[in-house]
Amino acid sequence: MTTRELTTDVLIVGAGLGGVAAALAAADRGAQVILTEEYEWIGGQLTSQAVPPDEHPWVEEFGITARYRALRDGIRDVYRRRYPLIDDARRIDALNPGAGWVSKLCSEPRIAVGVLEEMLAPHRSTGRIRFLARRRPVAATAEGDRVTSVTLSSEIGEDDVTVRAGYVLDATETGELLPLAGIEYVTGFESRAETGEPSAPEVAQPANIQALSICFAVEHVDGGHTIAKPADYDFWREYMPSAWQGERMLSWTAPNPRTLELSTREFGPNPGDDALAVDADQSRNAGDSNLWIFRRIAARDLFESGFYQSDICLVNWPSIDYFLAPVLDEPRDVELEHYAAARQLSQSMLYWMQTEAPRPDGGTGFPGLRLRPDIMGSDDGLAQAPYHRESRRIRALTTITENDVSYEIRGDAGATRYDDSVGVGMYRIDLHPSTGGDTYIDVASTPFEIPLGALIPQRVTNLLAANKNIGTTHITNGCYRLHPVEWNIGEAAGHLAALCVAEGTTPHEVHADAARLAAYQAELDATGVERHWPEGRVYAY
Structure with a gap:
């Protein structure tokens, strides 16, 4: 070379x-x-x-740069010019194509x-x-x-x-x-001695670093789309991190970030909610009680009938947070090993959802969940890059x-x-x-x-x-x-x-x-x- x-x-x-x-x-x-x-x-x-995008509640009025606003306006403009929006959606100035609750622009x-x-x-x-x-x-x-x-x-x-x-x-x-x-x-x-922060520990912990995540997108359509069982599935299926207080990580249950009490979220594909009524403002509603719609990136009901077979749901949930070990300052081969393990975690969560997850009707598994590699721009349907x-x-x-x-x-x-x-x-x-x-x-x-x-x-x-x-x-x-x-x-x-x-x-x-x-x-x-x-x-x- x-x-x-x-x-x-x-x-x-x-x-x-x-x-x-x-x-x-x-x-x-x-x-x-x-x-x-x-x-x-x-x-x-x-x-x-x-x-x-994780944004503050006033983003449509102020609190961002003009160039960032141009990016947001440009995304909406593409949908208005190129996508078959229903008339009621097209008329909304603050169009949210995914009608997700995490952001005013999903x-x-x-x-x-x-x-x-x-x-x-x-x-x-x-x-x-x-x-x-x-x-x-x-x-x-x-x-x-x-x-x-x-x-x-x-x-x-x-x-x-x-x-x-x-x-x-x-x-x-x-x-x-x-x-x-x-x-x-x-x-x-x-350390608290260095920064004076009440939430800091008494002693510095340089290797104590937040979880990274490998996100992915799914839709729910007729047929069986279950992926091959991931190699590490048995490990992740039984994994119970301390923060989960005796519950399995692969579940609908996770700590509430604000109270730390365990909270069980809802999950049901294509719930038929009123996508036009979504008000993504986390100062009023955290919005994460329903995992399907929290980070939904395409709400099919905002588009002409049949354009989308299904909503598209972006999975970035506590159950795919990878925190077994840090990757910063590790040799490149070790870093890549952890990325591979994080990908196994995300695939294991999907496999669990497809095969074992409890459904609202009392059954188990959602075999109709299908990865969207085309949405992610990847071969395996997972995000190209880890979310650090x-x-x-x-x-x-x-x-x-x-x-x-x-x-x-x-x-x-x-x-x-x-x-x-x-x-x-x-x-x-x-x-x-x-x-x-x-x-x-x-x-x-x-x-x-x-x-x-x-x-x-x-x-x-x-x-x-x-x-x-x-x-x-x-x-x-x-x-x-x-x-x-x-x-x-x-x-x-x-x-x-x-x-x-x-x-x-x-x-x-x-x-x-x-x-x-x-x-x-x-x-x-x-x-x-x-x-x-x-x-x-x-x-x-």
Whole structure:
């Protein structure tokens, strides 16, 4: 194998939501960009990981960037132009094609891929953005406090590529550039002595990391569609993690994240609910009592009769959370072994549903459940990529702690307000069971801001975090890891990198100089980045 060398202004490694947003922002400001992605689809959480967007209740009014709103509008536009919606659905401004309760916009992942590709297309046509597909970072070099190059291997047998760039953005799902480039970072739980967080343990637990999940989509149609019995099914069928309090994980029963009491959910395919009446607002209704409709991504009743044979249900439930062992900082072969085990867990849950799951009519098994590989863009019907809830996190200029966002601590004063704010977000602190044996941690939060200092490493001067690898703690990662926040982080990082290229400065210098910071923030304002929440509103979540 040989290695090609490329040079660019800004290298963005990872084309999830943060990476795509960063590429758009940097290119719009005039920088030359190379964007890379390991998996077949761009879009990360929303596409290759197949996770419908986790968003706050006010997303249709405010609290997201203009570019993120354009993405959401673009998805709806595809359905209105190309799909046979019934008239009542077509007339809804806030169209929710899946009528899922988890989000006001549940849709098929491939639609989002197309819209994201369309958003990038003009810059790719001019060459301002060059996209390197199916590439994973495997090495990096540094000189002093600067990253000088990143080497990317091909997942499809092409030559390695080494990219030299003025600025590097780590937009990977797990902060993969940080160990490669020798950048200081944190994993797992920090100690309470370090962060002062009431939900933190007394002693740091760096290997205690939230579950990852391999999602999949199913429909329910006539016939038998039972998959072959997974090799690890017998293990997973009997597995009873401590958080399940003596119940099997493969079941309709799981801990309630807020009370930790066991709760049994409903499951019944194509329930005939009123899809037009779905009001996806988790501040009023958590919505997860019915698993079929919670993350439904296609509601057949919103379309002309016969267009969809069935609703399409996205499975991202507690029963597929994989937390046997961490994957961060493990050798690549061990990491892949855990991904394979997580895929076995997801397949085992499907097999259990098809063969043993209790039905509302008193019977067992739903053999009519059928995987939709075409919806996932994969051969086996599972998501292309694992859904990582937690990443390596930079040692940042600013670290956001539970004390900055917890409603119990902050109350009506709201979250910490930052002079260097580059965006906003909102979600409860939602931590899934973890590799250390912990159950859910669920803490009410307040609408929060994204400080620029959380995107900037303490030491390295030309790398920015552009995903869930910013300066949060294990606890606050639980509310800063969601789709619109990741997008906002990437957008702010991409814009800043382009500014630094144009003006010959560094992120540290912009952050430290009030005039430069204000000018940068004014540019963000002009592009539609909301940096503070509207005043005079009552926020209850």
